[in-house]
Amino acid sequence: MIELKQINKVYKTKQDDVTALDDVNIAIQDGEIYGIIGYSGAGKSTLLRLLNGLEKPTSGEVSLAGKALNTLKNATLRKERQKIGMIFQHFNLLWSRTVLENIMFPLEIAKVPKAKRVDRAKELIRLVGLEGREEAYPSQLSGGQKQRVGIARALANDPKVLLCDEATSALDPKTTEDVLELLLDINRKLNLTIVLITHEMQVIRRICDRVAVMSKGKVVEEGKVTQVFRNPEQEITKQFIRQDTSADSEDVITILHELARKYPEGKIARLVFAGDQVRNPFISKISRTCNVDINIIQGNIQESQEDAVGSLYVQVTGDPKDVEKGLKQIEGYDIEIEVIDYA
Helix, strand or coil, X not given: CEEEEEEEEEEECCCCEEEEEEEEEEEECCCCEEEEECCCCCCHHHHHHHHCCCCCCCEEEEEEXXXXXXXXXXXXXXXXXXXXXXXXXCCCCCCCCCHHHHHHHHHHHCCCCHHHHHHHHHHHHHHCCCCCCCCCCHHHCCHHXXXXXXXXXXXXXXXXXXXXXXXXXXXXHHHHHHHHHHHHHHHHHHCCEEEEEECCHHHHHHHCCEEEEEECCEEXXXXXXXXHHHCCCCHHHHHHHHHHXXXXXXXXXXXXXXXXXXXXXXXXXXXEEEHHHHHCCHHXXXXXXXCCEEEEEEEEEEECCCCEEEEEEEEEECXXXXXXXXXXXXXXXXXXXXXXXXX
16 A cells, blocks of 8 residues: 655755655555654654655655656646545644634545535544534644544545554543544444554554554664564564553652662563463462462553553572572463573
8 A cells, every 4th residue: 555665865955965764665554543653853754745645755755556657747646645544643733724614625635526526524523522512613622532533534535545743642641532433434344454653652552553663764663563563573663662651750760770789690581472372371380389489570561453452570599599580480371581680
């Protein structure tokens, strides 16, 4: 559906050339929800502008359904861009127009007859759950309702792709969950390809099928969300995952350092597990069979699109040989384990 081949984007300034994207290669499948995550300056926004045809790469190819967007002339490009819907962090609604009029606006630009515009807008209002708010103005809506209007407006031209630019960053956690659930529902009902740009790993975990991690203009890691959570390869990916699990909170880190100093003969480890292991009492089994004490410091179980993913920070103490045996047995349960030196 969407393919980026050897994409480079360089901005020329008076002082120096700035490389925003460096040899980016991404293939997004029809109907999947694909997440792109990175901190500010990673290149996410530039990538988004290439995906929606607002900018062209310095080199490389951006293709949508087999058509290279960066080679199209203005009129053809505008037509192809109608296949791409866009929702924004701050909604970008027209404040002088009602909910119904905001949703109709893209159809008005496309010169769709008024009767058809109204019918399509009402259909989308039902889809996003805004019945009864047709005549309300944006100032009368909550943040979640505004984003629902933004989603409906983005769907007005029946796009094949929906781009989401930090679509939940301005929302509270409960509203974020509602909006993500709506996007998931739309993806399933319409088989709509969704590309999520975000700096929040919980958004990726919650609804994405695959994820690309960006840093300094490069894609440094890519894969299925569950696989990336279970076995992150890059330090930046590990940082995002720790933020999602609250494992990098000041209190948890302080406790880990204190335990490492108090029990230098023990080991502190991060465990990540999924599938059947989420329900497997492996901690008690290993404690009994290896004669070790296992102290759970911090942990949680979270849902992803593919499966539940569990994360634990534990301290294993006992005879050094028994501790090593216990850690080996943990690996034997198909659990990713990272022993951490907090001394």
